[in-house]
Amino acid sequence: MTIRDVAEQAGVSVATVSKVLNDRYGVAAATVDRVREVIAELGYESSLVARSLRNQRTNVIGVLVWDIEPFSAELLKGAARAIRGTDYELVVYAGGGKGAGRLGWERRYLSRLSGTLIDGAVLVTPTVLNVDSGAPVVAVDPHSGRETVPTVDADNLQGGRLATEHLIGLGHRRIGFLGRPPRDLESGPLREKGYRSALADAGIPVDPSLVRVADYDENDARNTVRDLLSLPEPPTAIFAANDVSAISTMEVAASMGLRVPGDLSVIGFDNVPESMMCEPALTTVEQPIQLMGRLAVEMLLDVLAGREPAQRHVRLPTRLIVRASCAPPHPPARAQDMGACGG
Template sequence: MPNGSSAPRRATLAMVADAAGVSPPTASKVLNGRGDVAAATRAKVEQAARELGYTSPAGRRAAVATRIVDLMFDDLVSPYSLEVLSGVTEAGTEAGVDVVVNRLHAADAAGAQSNPDAWVKGLKAAGREGVIIVTSELTEEQVDAFDRAGLPLVVIDPLNLPRVDVTSVGATNFSGGLSATEHLLSLGHRRIGFAGGPTRAACGQARLHGYRAALEKAGVTVAPELTLHGAFSYPAGLEMGSRLLDSPEPPTAVFAASDTTALGVIEAARRRGLRVPDDLSVVGFDDTILATLATPALTVVRQPLPDMGRVALRTLLRLAAGETLDSHHVELATHLVVRDSTAPPRGEP
């Protein structure tokens, strides 16, 4: 006989069947809720299971509650979204949390706007531990609904912040816009266009302010006709690039507020027989996979998108655990990555 005490054996289906005096298949039918068993037999099996402390495999799995968070995007297929997604899911795996990915479709957005309480209560009823929303516009009513439901919310690069206490994760957009413009100035450019994001986007406004600050610091007049706004998209970049390059005094360089916008600007230059960077220098923002696949490879301001996703997930779990955050807003550092899309303007040494 072995020394010491051993842990009690977990009750098995065979042990329940033996204690009830039935076959294992009959015991299995009872424990799985099948109706084709006599009432007296069912009662014996259920009593034996209770006395032995038997839990079915399905019951044991259910006893370990699955932690689930929701990750919502306006645009699920953009390179930006995929970078953020990788960070959120990696952090979820490390924390033992399942991440359910959703696109905030027009119908969902309409429901969220018309009845935010019902929308948020539906998320909570579905067992969500919290919600991360990426690059979306939120109303104060929606944020209030999350508070009333006690459902933690973290936003990444929100288009707006309806309240100062909304927990958000972003990057140092101002310093990114500053460094992008300073790089172009250092090459000798003085007529620098800005192909920005939506005017309502807080991150886009911060990049614009960085651009303006760099020009003003260098004593370069900010030309209103060179400051344009549109979606963070290729078509918007193409449209803004076309307007900039068709102006009476076109820029020699453009700072675009996203990688996809920058590629649209480059296409606008190509259609006009201009070469990048010989005739036009272009800087993007994000450093998604598009930046290195572009021809020429894109000079960018890199924001750490996977890290932003990781921080957002960890912050959400801290909120769900009832922790108090030191700050409602976290900004991760950006930095300039110089590649092949920038050069001195023609005529400069």
């Protein structure tokens, strides 16, 4: 459907339709009503590109993510809530976690969208922040930490301590840590730092064989967990740096005949909805993901309106969510089955 179709149906010129669309003077009230009726009947909507060329703005905010996974999906719920009642719309752009060159993905994505499709963007876990797109951006959980770009993240260091202290309090001493490579996220090393700090405070030396990293490939994560649980003296508990890894840990443990939490306690990080859909339900550290998305969009709206955000760098608290996947350590015992996570 084009503007010419609207003009023909309404019996007016294209210029008249354009004036109605842009709320310009010089069109009789009856004609305005007629044109708007036809627009509604035909379902006409001008393209974002055409809108940006006319007005130098699209009233669209982009949320740019490397992939749609549990963390980003939760964040999008908060972002969508933030634009309610505003004149803005939301568009989500993701590469599906595929393709070479993860480093610098936000530059490529922004170059495709800024200037014609979006007025500003929320970058979710960007690898770099020194992007020069011409459009304002706010970063959520940036890999490189705080810079001049407004940011929103969670207290990952404290969250790592909370998880480890919970396991220590249950009596565990051989606690494994499953994290991400340092190049991936600043939050990963901070969670590991919290893990090491809690062990040190409890007088428990860190066993290097219990600290593992796994890449974003699911098979790599599963193989890493299997290696960890196959040690001559395996851990009695594992702290995984995100819920997805924790769920994979429980699934690998089940495939090896280990009971959770009877033989192995598992704790995650994030508190995504999937963490409640496991049997046993996953104990985890919650970061307020939806709130992070909402605050990021609200900060961006301030910038787009020419206002300085109340805070340019927001760090939200984390908290422990105790469920059923952790228990005091017991002598190793084998079982044929264990509940698996639901979809």
